[in-house]
Amino acid sequence: MQLKRIVALAVVALLIGATAAMAQNKFSGKYKGVAKSDAMGDLPIEVNLVNTNGKLSGSIDTAQGSAAITGGSIADDGKFTMTFDAGGTEGKVEGMIKDGVVTGKWDLGGVGGSLEAKTEGAGTPAAPAAPTAGGAPALSGDWAGEADVMGQAMPFTLKLTQDGAALKGESTSDQGSVPLSNGKVEGNKISFTLDSPQGAIVLTGVVVGDKIDGEYDFAGQMKGKWKATKKK
16 A cells, blocks of 8 residues: 555656645636626626635736736636725625636626636637648647546646657656657557666557647556647
């Protein structure tokens, strides 16, 4: 049991980074969109959201000024409530954040309506990776990855360089970078190794368009699934 615990911690540190940092930063960011109402029409807004362990803060900015987010909370599934101060009048927003898109309802002194905002690039279909000679996918570029480590989803970034059937690059997380070795491309299948002092992490995957689904094996002690989406 002690060995399994050490292996799990090593995977987290080397492959994907710190869980605490992920929990604090999830859903944080800048969202641009429109607040709608029958009384006031469409109001362009920019929501600067900060999520600190489920507690919300930040601001909602409009052409009329900035309103501080004074309270609120958000669940792991993205469902949230928040309050904001608009010149001494308290407003309220209830909604959901999913895949970088905020949808919900707002109310300010009895005036309100629907709200929708999104982070840059959210909700826009990604272009599929262009094929190379022989039908193999073009893998060079940055990939946003996620590994399942004992039921916990952990993020990391792959920086890949493809040269025909050879694949090079590195895996980067909050804990640093781990180089790739033995990278191979065979049709739409890939494989590579992340070298670490604790042992080799072997990753295999199948590429479909701009997505990769695969499995990893950490030094024969732990196995799991991983996936990645190519960044624009």
